[in-house]
Amino acid sequence: MATSSPLIQPTKSRAVGNDLRTLLGSEKVKDDGPTLTAYAVDASIYRIPPQAVVLVESEDDIATTIGYARSRGIPLTPRAAGTNLTGSAIGSGIILDVSHLNRILEVNREEKWARVQPGIVLAELNKQLSSYGLMFGPDPSSGDMCKLGGMVANNSSGPHTLRYGSVKDNVESLRLCLTSSSWIEARAYPLTDPTLERLLTMVPALRDVLVLTQAHADLIATKRPTVSKNSCGYNLFGVADGLAQGVFDLPKLFVGSEGTLGIMSEATLRLVNKPTSTLTALLHFKNLEDVGDAVPQILTLQPSALEVMDANTLNLIGRAKHGIPADAAATLLLELDADSIEIDLQEQADALRAICRPYKLASEPTVAFDAERREQLWKARKALYPTLYRFDPKKKPINFVDDVVVPAEHISELIRYLEDFFGGQHVPVAIFGHIGNGNAHIVPLLDVNDRGDFEKMVQAYQDVHSTVLNRFGGSICGEHGDGRVRAEFVQRMFGKELYDLFVQVKKSFDPGNILNPGIKLSDASFTDHIDYTRLSKSCATCAKCNSVCPVYDVFQSEDMSARGWFEIVTANDYSYLNSKRVVEACLNCKSCRTICPAGVDVSDLILQKRAEHPNRLAGLIFRQQAKGINFDAFVHVLASTQRMWDRPFVRKLLERITGPIMKALAPTARLPHDLVLPKLARRHLRERYAHLATREIEESPTRTVAYFHGCAANYFDDGVGDAVIEVLKKHGVEPALPPQRCSGTPIQTYGHVDLVRDGARFNLRSFAPYETIVTGCASCTLMLKDYPTLFPEGEERQQAESLAKKVVHISEFVARSSEHPPMANTGGTTKRVTYHSSCHLRAAGVTKEPRQVLSSLPGVNFVEMQDADRCAGGAGTYVVKDYDTSKKIFDRKARAINQSGAHVVATSCPACMIQLKNGLGESVEVKHVAQLLQEAYRAAEGEKS
Numbered sequence: 001m002a003t004s005s006p007l008i009q010p011t012k013s014r015a016v017g018n019d020l021r022t023l024l025g026s027e028k029v030k031d032d033g034p035t036l037t038a039y040a041v042d043a044s045i046y047r048i049p050p051q052a053v054v055l056v057e058s059e060d061d062i063a064t065t066i067g068y069a070r071s072r073g074i075p076l077t078p079r080a081a082g083t084n085l086t087g088s089a090i091g092s093g094i095i096l097d098v099s100h101l102n103r104i105l106e107v108n109r110e111e112k113w114a115r116v117q118p119g120i121v122l123a124e125l126n127k128q129l130s131s132y133g134l135m136f137g138p139d140p141s142s143g144d145m146c147k148l149g150g151m152v153a154n155n156s157s158g159p160h161t162l163r164y165g166s167v168k169d170n171v172e173s174l175r176l177c178l179t180s181s182s183w184i185e186a187r188a189y190p191l192t193d194p195t196l197e198r199l200l201t202m203v204p205a206l207r208d209v210l211v212l213t214q215a216h217a218d219l220i221a222t223k224r225p226t227v228s229k230n231s232c233g234y235n236l237f238g239v240a241d242g243l244a245q246g247v248f249d250l251p252k253l254f255v256g257s258e259g260t261l262g263i264m265s266e267a268t269l270r271l272v273n274k275p276t277s278t279l280t281a282l283l284h285f286k287n288l289e290d291v292g293d294a295v296p297q298i299l300t301l302q303p304s305a306l307e308v309m310d311a312n313t314l315n316l317i318g319r320a321k322h323g324i325p326a327d328a329a330a331t332l333l334l335e336l337d338a339d340s341i342e343i344d345l346q347e348q349a350d351a352l353r354a355i356c357r358p359y360k361l362a363s364e365p366t367v368a369f370d371a372e373r374r375e376q377l378w379k380a381r382k383a384l385y386p387t388l389y390r391f392d393p394k395k396k397p398i399n400f401v402d403d404v405v406v407p408a409e410h411i412s413e414l415i416r417y418l419e420d421f422f423g424g425q426h427v428p429v430a431i432f433g434h435i436g437n438g439n440a441h442i443v444p445l446l447d448v449n450d451r452g453d454f455e456k457m458v459q460a461y462q463d464v465h466s467t468v469l470n471r472f473g474g475s476i477c478g479e480h481g482d483g484r485v486r487a488e489f490v491q492r493m494f495g496k497e498l499y500d501l502f503v504q505v506k507k508s509f510d511p512g513n514i515l516n517p518g519i520k521l522s523d524a525s526f527t528d529h530i531d532y533t534r535l536s537k538s539c540a541t542c543a544k545c546n547s548v549c550p551v552y553d554v555f556q557s558e559d560m561s562a563r564g565w566f567e568i569v570t571a572n573d574y575s576y577l578n579s580k581r582v583v584e585a586c587l588n589c590k591s592c593r594t595i596c597p598a599g600v601d602v603s604d605l606i607l608q609k610r611a612e613h614p615n616r617l618a619g620l621i622f623r624q625q626a627k628g629i630n631f632d633a634f635v636h637v638l639a640s641t642q643r644m645w646d647r648p649f650v651r652k653l654l655e656r657i658t659g660p661i662m663k664a665l666a667p668t669a670r671l672p673h674d675l676v677l678p679k680l681a682r683r684h685l686r687e688r689y690a691h692l693a694t695r696e697i698e699e700s701p702t703r704t705v706a707y708f709h710g711c712a713a714n715y716f717d718d719g720v721g722d723a724v725i726e727v728l729k730k731h732g733v734e735p736a737l738p739p740q741r742c743s744g745t746p747i748q749t750y751g752h753v754d755l756v757r758d759g760a761r762f763n764l765r766s767f768a769p770y771e772t773i774v775t776g777c778a779s780c781t782l783m784l785k786d787y788p789t790l791f792p793e794g795e796e797r798q799q800a801e802s803l804a805k806k807v808v809h810i811s812e813f814v815a816r817s818s819e820h821p822p823m824a825n826t827g828g829t830t831k832r833v834t835y836h837s838s839c840h841l842r843a844a845g846v847t848k849e850p851r852q853v854l855s856s857l858p859g860v861n862f863v864e865m866q867d868a869d870r871c872a873g874g875a876g877t878y879v880v881k882d883y884d885t886s887k888k889i890f891d892r893k894a895r896a897i898n899q900s901g902a903h904v905v906a907t908s909c910p911a912c913m914i915q916l917k918n919g920l921g922e923s924v925e926v927k928h929v930a931q932l933l934q935e936a937y938r939a940a941e942g943e944k945s
């Protein structure tokens with residue numbers, strides 16, 4: 001068997017897509033340019049564009065797709081979240097994306113198991129299991145985005161593997177479709193079970209594996225890795241263990257097989273109790289050798305996690321920034337879990353201190369029990385990825401020797417070797433990982449487009465892997481999988497004889513080499529298919545942004561996701577016309593920017609592309625608004641007639657009449673008749689507070705604090721503007737309302753950068769003389785803080801920077817205020833209040849203050865809802881631009897609010913309030929944080945009088 005992949009080169013032909021559409025229906029098959037571009041990458045260093053993508057929705061879809069691929073000899077690559085680091089979820093044929101199969105099918109609390117589909121995200125699964133007091137133990141750091149299908153296929157694990165094991169230790173059974181299109185239940189069958197005999201007859205490949213494992217038991221035993229973790233090759237070791245105990249343990253074979261033997265549609269997972277309390281500790285060692293010495297003793301405490309960072313890593317993340325002593329040679333981070341009251345974590349902490357006493361520590365051990373402090377201790381470890389990604393515009397963290405395992409007691413020796421090796425190459429490198437398992441992640445920073453660095457990469461690949469095998473007797477792969485990157489070394493790891501057995505296994509299940517060819521077993525060089533272009537770009541394709549992108553949440557398809565959009569808009573063959581569908585789908589919620597470790601702002605790249613094709617209708621409207629008087633008069637007319645036109649019958653008519661005009665905004669745009677519109681103010685805020693508002697820009701105003709009310713608070717009768725002004729007055733401030741234009745967010749969304757800049761110039765002049773600029777709107781807050789990005793280096797940029805520093809949201813203002821006006825409970829009873837954290841306020845870095853304010857209100861029981869940080873789908877005018885998607889995005893928010901049991905949902909943004917009120921109806925009250933403050937102050941006034 002040729003183990004290198006018989007890859008069909010990507011062609012422009014749409015024949016494969018057309019065939020699949022005929023078989024599966026057009027909804028599930030995509031083969032347009034942007035989709036293929038988005039699916040050409042995963043989180044590895046490789047790029048291979050496929051010919052078509054199938055978003056399967058049922059087992060029938062899986063079997064049909066496999067049957068088609070087999071009959072045509074087309075490579076078929078299963079894919080979940082595409083976060084693997086090895087290139088195993090990309091391929092040149094058909095990508096079979098399981099993301100739409102994302103349900104929990106069954107949970108058994110007593111027996112502690114759950115039956116799940118492969119498209120469910122780990123974090124989502126654990127969120128749902130937490131209500132049962134349970135969780136799935138293996139915890140890859142990518143848990144917010146990776147999905148169960150990928151985790152099972154990769155045998156993933158994470159920091160807590162020490163206690164909970166890898167995926168292979170936690171799977172009861174799998175349902176799999178083989179290349180014959182037949183389905184099997186892969187569980188541990190006693191050899192005496194008559195069902196097994198029937199299964200072996202039905203699936204000869206299984207009999208082949210059984211016979212082969214029995215026949216070569218000695219070879220398998222000799223070649224068994226002696227380290228505590230291994231994901232290299234097929235796990236015939238686990239199968240052999242089972243046979244020795246009289247069972248044919250099929251999950252052991254399929255977990256970790258990287259989609260090369262079958263496609264999984266269900267997994268039954270063993271669950272564990274969620275720990276009731278946890279201790280986290282940070283230890284800074286002066287001598288690396290002491291670390292190796294201390295680890296076996298620390299392991300006697302049975303930590304659930306034991307992580308190491310070497311001196312290089314500590315330098316890279318910045319010692320001063322994270323309070324890491326200058327003389328620390330390595331840092332250990334460890335966790336001890338308690339899931340019963342019998343375990344006394346204080347005693348454990350004392351025992352840990354006693355273990356550390358003989359060693360030279362650079363500072364006293366830091367021990368934390370409460371969640372916030374523990375989070376602090378993880379901070380340095382979690383800062384690692386962002387630091388590596390942002391280290392240098394050219395030198396990128398390259399995953400090619402990222403996952404070696406050595407016996408835990410040799411980890412210091414391994415680190416010393418790696419530091420010497422990469423030091424000799426003059427290559428910056430981060431070495432960190434799960435020291436308790438001897439599993440080290442090694443991430444050198446290289447510019448692979450530079451010949452010298454490329455050669456260093458190839459040299460390091462050979463040297464590090466060989467040393468791990470020959471000197472340390474370790475494994476080249478602990479948890480990330482072999483994929484494309486380690487496939488060429490699998491034979492070196494196990495020797496030809498065992499490798500040949502692996503090839504036989506593969507051949508038995510997949511004689512046509514259809515399933516994920518080139519993965520795990522290949523003689524192709526690991527440098528084939530490296531994406532040199534992408535490795536010179538800023539995005540690391542880690543998919544963190546997908547985990548927060550509301551559009552991806554709804555569509556679960558890479559062409560409708562932040563990571564996919566980065567690929568699409570930065571591709572050499574990008575054109576707005578063929579990508580309009582995707583470029584116009586972004587909400588500009590900025591959630592991707594907030595989370596991206598590499599500092600990429602996908603939404604900004606999309607806005608730049610939209611700016612090349614500004615929307616004419618939107619431009620017309622915003623130009624009129626900027627002119628002021630006529631627009632205001634028009635809004636007045638709308639307000640005074642709202643009672644007439646805002647009736648169900650008239651709204652239906654309006655939706656129909658305005659339909660063609662709205663199409664000029666976007667093909668999906670309409671004025672939905674059932675959208676609950678905010679009441680328009682008959683007297684605008686500026687008119688109601690004429691004594692505070694100035695008509696002309698004042699050069700030397702008497703007041704020092706200005707209120708940037710924005711459009712919503714001015715035009716809508718939503719009470720937000722009044723509340724902000726009243727709250728400020730309570731804090732002893734009478735704000736000025738200087739002349740102002742739209743901050744620019746909605747204008748930017750439609751591509752009118754010049755208009756945004758004009759408005760910004762006006763606002764800069766108008767607000768420059770004030771010391772503090774208070775906002776009540778999340779989007780205005782962010783936009784004003786972002787003004788510097790609108791101007792090139794120079795005077796205007798400086799003015800914008802100076803303005804940005806003065807901007808505070810009302811919740812920040814109150815949280816920082818030295819005044820503490822009396823507050824009282826408004827209704828006498830305790831209200832349960834939750835908080836929807838508006839995306840733009842999060843992007844502006846304001847997350848704690850609104851919560852602090854809400855928690856301080858008398859008579860308020862503040863509860864954190866799940867998904868507080870997820871977009872609600874309003875996004876200014878997006879609710880009109882694509883109402884159906886907007887509603888689907890909101891569904892998740894509505895569920896979270898209802899689950900929280902809150903009577904009131906508070907937010908910091910008038911635009912989000914519209915979406916919340918529309919989606920929640922009368923079931924939950926929607927209030928701005930300022931309104932709740934206003935009520936508390938008024939209640940105290942009432943009590944006084």
Ligand SMILES: Cc1cc2nc3c(=O)[nH]c(=O)nc-3n(C[C@H](O)[C@H](O)[C@H](O)COP(=O)(O)OP(=O)(O)OC[C@H]3O[C@@H](n4cnc5c(N)ncnc54)[C@H](O)[C@@H]3O)c2cc1C
Pocket residue numbers: 042043077078079080081082083084085088089098118139140141142145146147148149150151152153154155156157158159258259260262263264265385479480516519541542543
């Ligand atoms: C920032 C970052 C941190 C990471 N940290 C860790 C870590 O701590 N530990 C760790 O183990 N990994 C880690 N990883 C690697 C990766 O996240 C895991 O391997 C993850 O489990 C892959 O899941 P996925 O859903 O992204 O799978 P994908 O990347 O989509 O696929 C992975 C493999 O599974 C196969 N597959 C997917 N679905 C199926 C199916 N239904 N049937 C058969 N085969 C299928 C694919 O063909 C592929 O071979 C990290 C990755 C990143 C980017």
Ligand code: SF4
Pocket residue numbers: 538539540541542543544545546562563566592595596597598599600602
């Ligand atoms: S944009 Fe950022 S978060 Fe998204 S994939 Fe790229 S690096 Fe990761």
Ligand code: SF4
Pocket residue numbers: 545548549550551552561562565585586587588589590591592593602603
């Ligand atoms: S701005 Fe929001 S919708 Fe747009 S790509 Fe980022 S996360 Fe997705």
